[in-house]
Amino acid sequence: MPRRRDAVVRRGMRHIGRAIAEQPGMFTWAFAASVLYGGMTVASAYVIGAVTDRVVLPAFATGEPSAAGLALAVAAVLGVALLRILGILGRRLFAGIMGYRLQADYRRRVTGQYLRLPLSWHQRHPTGQLLSNANSDVEAAWFFVAPLPFACGAVVMIGITVAVLVVTDPWLALIGLVVFPLVFAVNAVYSQVMAPRMQRAQQLRAEVSEIAHESFDAALVVKTLGREDVEGRRFTARAEELRDALVAVGRVRGLFDPLMEALPTLGTLAVLLVGVGRVADGATGPGELVSIAYLFTLLALPIRAIGWVLADLPRALAGFDRVTPVLDATGETPHGSTAAAGRTGGAELALRGVEYGFDGAARPTLSGVTFDVAAGSTVAVVGPTGSGKSTLAGLLVRLVDPRSGQVLLDEVDLRALREGEVSTQAAFVPQGTFLFDDTVRGNVTLGEEYSDEEVEAALRVAAADEFVRRLPEGLDTRVGERGATLSGGQRQRLALARAVVRRPRLLVLDDATSAVDPAVEARILDALRDAERPSTVVVVAYRQATIALADEVVWLEGGRVLARGSHEQLLAEVPGYAALVRAYAQTEVAA
């Protein structure tokens, strides 16, 4: 246990070093401002003392205030205060900027990795985890930076104070040498005691939230079985555990806060007690005594800043540890140097012994997949859940690379093509439609130059022209985050238009029309085939009507191509195929 603590401290110090090394300029400014603040805090105590000794006491003694003395006192008080305020402003501003820059910087690096790493890497990591890596984890990693310069300044300030004390009066210095380390020690003990309690509260917060999520999702079941009170008791039990945990946290904090206040105050009282004797001995003047007393009250806060940094380090390390694997992940998609063949019309596609497996999976998702798709033809890929259809679709547009075997586009291996070449030839509409928080036009063009006529023609093919026309601002209507303002079917049709406007030579649709009316879907597929230069279309499909439009059907089961042929042929020859297609058809009609 003590060794682990040492390790945390060592790693924590390294992490602090990292922050400073990444933002040396801002840190220097913030540190300088903190030192200025610290120096001026000490100075302000001495000014108060000097004013007492040289202006206040003489004036009271003689009854004759000196105008020059008063002016000087006012100037000194205001001057020192001004510098001190500059110190505070600089410290807060530069420390803030330093922390925010680190956050922004790491957010850019993490998301840069998200864009760079291959899709297979994305598939291995849950969405929620990746989102929190880029957001809350990055924030947690650099949260301690805000009080860091203050804490570093405090260290300097304490050093100066002790030095000044030693020079002024060794006996008073002794009090400082007892009180300051004691304050620090209380801080350290506090963090130790607090950490497990905070963790437990955090854990219970998560559990309370889980119950709420589950119970509200189950609302219909809870309600129709009349179990609201049972659910209420289940939630209350956990909420009360959370309450107890939070009260336990509060008890420690409730003790710490007054302790931290009382210690410097008791120090000040000790200074007065000892100081009177020293003044009587003639070792110190009353002004110096007042200064030191004042200093003790001023130093309490900076010492606590050191505590803030130390207390936050474990959280920062935990956050940084979650971010590091993303930054360290490797695996770019290498590109070849071949240009596309420059043919026109539909592309010719060929798969040769393709095998693909997710990392760590016992069985490959696809194996020995070999088939050809003739230029301009339409092929439907059909198979039960988990047969590898979506993986196959992704391989065709090089979202992932096969473990072995080849995917050939116009007789060229996809891996040999130059970067960006695949997307000029092929368009892919994935299963989960994704729209950007942009206008309808922006979502179709994705920043490429297309005329309004081209965009409208694509919308027509995708049967999206009518609803887009009815939108308040037509093509310029913003669709909201992930297209939230549109229905599922409308989103799918926009995603289709996005593919169609590119006039791809190969169009891969991964169950991309599931939320579209079957009649509309048939119209879309017809329009694709009737185009003047028809694309080659590969479609992962469920509906019988869609499948029937294909020139050929590929029957996939357990990652292998078990049959190929026309729809009628497969219906007659493959029992599994017939059962599946019928089961899907049943659910379709009355809905």
Next chain:
Amino acid sequence: MTATVAEHRSEGALATLRRGLRLMPEFRRGLPLTFALALLATAGRVVVPVAVQQVVDRGLSGPGGPDGDLVRDVVVVCAVVVVLTAGAVYAMNVRLFRTTETALAGLRSRAFRHVHDLSVLHQQGQRRGSLVSRVTSDVDQLSTFMQWGGVLGVVSIGQLLVATVVMAFYSWQLTLLVLVCFVPLGVAIRFLARRLAAAYGLVRERVGDVLAAVSETVVGAPTVRAYGIRERTAARLDRAIGRHYRAQVRAQKVTAAVFVSGEVVAALANAAIIVVGVLLGVGGDLTAGTLVAFFFLVTLFVAPVQMASEVLNEAQNALAGFRRVLDVLQTEPDVRDPAAADPATARELPHTPLGVRFEHVTFRYAPGAPPALQDVDLEIAPRRRVAIVGETGSGKTTFAKLVTRLMDPTEGRVLLAGIPLEQVAFASLRQRVVMVPQDGFLFDATVADNVRYGRPGLTDADVHAAFEELGLGDWVAGLAGGVTTPVGQRGESLSAGERQLVAVARAYVADPDLLVLDEATSAVDPATERRLTHALDRLTDGRTTLTIAHRLSTAERADEVLVVDAGRVVQRGSHAELVDADGPYARLHASWRRSSAGEPQPTA
């Protein structure tokens, strides 16, 4: 009738607090003593200035030189006061933590239970997430604020009061001077607080933009790659992150300005104290020690100002959350249990198979909206199996929600066994009428636990027997741990069809007399499909059954079919009768036959 939550977005802070205190009696009880302790606690803060004044005036400049004994007495008294007030602070903190946490846990639990009574929960699935926040993050934020900002706020106010009293005791002239310096600042803080709120509001908005942009790179990963738009996406992200950063820096500038405003005023006050104090002292109205004590007392005015700069923003957030929780709590449930309102008039359903009667029922989801059901008047005899058929949006589901009293009709009434539904006690209604929803939601527990949800107290053996009776014994035997197999979060370790099997068993053990089935729409594999059909036959045997049918094969097996179109029942009869009649059902059926045969649909 509208499934919404009333909102008080523009309500003032004090009004929210008053509303909150009314709803949190636990909180009100603990408050006065806590405030008394807070006032006592701040006494510790004036000890040092008083000690300094005593030491300077009487200890150091006594007639016979420094007076060690007097100083010792002063220091000891002060030390005792410091220790005592530290104890008072501790007592206050613990009290405050305990009362706030107890009150908030009560608030949390009541809000949770109340949400289950609100129809928003099942009518607007997309708002569930925000309802979860009402009982989690909103309350958490309030708790954090109360224990940090709240404590600081109480102590700060006490500190200002005590410091002012001590100052006034020493010298009213200097007190006036200090107040003249600080009162304008108090006014200015209100203005600065608004600037601060605006700056942090902007930061929050920008955080939202960053979250959205980041999620594009993660959720949209396949699209970004398939269309080769990495650079464009990176540029958008860069912009969002940059704008967030600039908003943060701006907010930091405003915070820093508020933070130092107290220091600026304190410096001015100190300078003024020196001049005025010395002049007063020369006139004999003031001692040197009192003057010095004022330097210390002025610092007590600075901390509350700095505190305000940090706490005000959080206070705004916490209040907004509080307001949202209170809004949920004060939303009246649309459907009330008659037993809760008046147990004397609530009625029980008789223990016989139940007949259903709709008397001229009309239902609108919102006033003025087109009716989801319009003037439906029909009777269903006990033990009949009825299938309800119609297109999406025709009103099928509304039917189910009315008969289970998830909602009350806008006009007309629904009767079970001749008893109007609104008179039936919920305990009796929920026991005798059970609905199997489309997605048979499972809890993160074992198969047996999920089945027991339909009737608490069943043993694992009972559950196993129930599966056997439904003809699902072989399916259960195939599970790794039989009925004790955990189903995972939301039942995800089972397939959609298997989840449906557990939901059917859950309804079966509940043993209702009227069963409402909302048929699952997702396709399941043929083997599970067969099991499900079989189990449903056993389940519905001998019970009045209303099935919202999404497949026509279900309608074929029903005793009777109701065809709903645009909120009206347009056809009623057996499958055999309807399929030959010229009407909507025949058209639906023809379309289904075509599709199953693999012919392309005629293009519309």
